[in-house]
Amino acid sequence: MRIKVATHSGFCFGVKRAINIVDSALKNSRYKENIYSLGPIIHNPQVVNSLSKKGIYVIGDIDAIEKGTLIISSHGAPQKIIRKIRRKKMKLIDATCPFVKYAHDIIKRLKGEGYKIVVVGDKDHPEVKALLSTVGNVDLHRRDLKSKKVAIISQTTQNRDNYIKGILDILKTDFNEVRIFNTICNDTTKRQTLTSELLKECDVMVVVGGKNSANTKRLHQICKESKVTSYHIERESELKDRFFSGKKCAGVVSGASTPDDTVKKVVERIKELTKKSNERGVF
Numbered sequence: 001m002r003i004k005v006a007t008h009s010g011f012c013f014g015v016k017r018a019i020n021i022v023d024s025a026l027k028n029s030r031y032k033e034n035i036y037s038l039g040p041i042i043h044n045p046q047v048v049n050s051l052s053k054k055g056i057y058v059i060g061d062i063d064a065i066e067k068g069t070l071i072i073s074s075h076g077a078p079q080k081i082i083r084k085i086r087r088k089k090m091k092l093i094d095a096t097c098p099f100v101k102y103a104h105d106i107i108k109r110l111k112g113e114g115y116k117i118v119v120v121g122d123k124d125h126p127e128v129k130a131l132l133s134t135v136g137n138v139d140l141h142r143r144d145l146k147s148k149k150v151a152i153i154s155q156t157t158q159n160r161d162n163y164i165k166g167i168l169d170i171l172k173t174d175f176n177e178v179r180i181f182n183t184i185c186n187d188t189t190k191r192q193t194l195t196s197e198l199l200k201e202c203d204v205m206v207v208v209g210g211k212n213s214a215n216t217k218r219l220h221q222i223c224k225e226s227k228v229t230s231y232h233i234e235r236e237s238e239l240k241d242r243f244f245s246g247k248k249c250a251g252v253v254s255g256a257s258t259p260d261d262t263v264k265k266v267v268e269r270i271k272e273l274t275k276k277s278n279e280r281g282v283f
């Protein structure tokens with residue numbers, strides 16, 4: 001059986017940058033008090049576990065801490081959290097991905113120009129919550145868009161087709177003017193394109209990444225929308241030999257917060273699982 005690994009895998013630029021920022025903070029004596037992150041720094045439980053062993057504590061509520069340092073994850077943070085941290089006189093380390101910051105900058109500028117902002121994305125995702133906090137208290141119900149200047153932006157890891165559907169939905173409303181921004185990051189577009197390409201060649205797909213990772217789930221969604229069998233796993237131990245029974249080509253793609261090393265282990269495990277069958281000529 002052939003194994004085809006997407007030519008672009010491992011950590012994306014924003015995740016690599018966030019991990020480097022965390023590593024530098026851990027070595028810096030300025031941050032000798034506890035270092036916290038509000039929610040996981042990246043959506044990969046294995047990486048977050050290893051960071052917690054090094055001294056990065058994940059908290060669910062900003063009111064649980066009074067001193068120390070808070071790291072803002074690659075997804076950014078709502079404005080009210082940043083204001084609270086400043087009021088508490090705690091230190092802040094900002095690991096927000098520059099592509100996410102770019103989306104915030106667009107929102108701030110257009111809000112100042114009187115546009116109603118619509119963000120197409122998962123409303124419960126930390127990035128979208130942070131973007132909406134920049135939008136302010138705007139009712140995004142369609143009636144509110146009527147006869148207004150509207151600007152549409154996307155969550156950076158949105159699926160292109162979902163974004164287009166969201167735009168078309170908004171275009172059905174009544175408005176005076178609409179501006180559309182493509183804020184899906186290049187890394188996301190590349191991974192989605194490569195997934196679609198592998199789907200043409202492979203008859204089973206393995207998507208590697210956190211079960212809580214939105215961009216990984218979207219890669220799996222692209223697979224599920226095809227006729228090709230696919231599996232979303234976090235690590236190699238979840239692979240079963242039945243996944244590859246009767247298959248000729250396995251495609252491996254990974255989310256933006258999946259380490260290279262995890263992808264390598266997955267590929268090695270697929271080789272092991274399919275070795276005997278290959279020798280017997282079953283595949």
Ligand code: SF4
Pocket residue numbers: 012013014015074097098099100156157185186187188215256
């Ligand atoms: S997926 Fe894109 S926007 Fe998100 S952290 Fe990576 S590079 Fe930044």
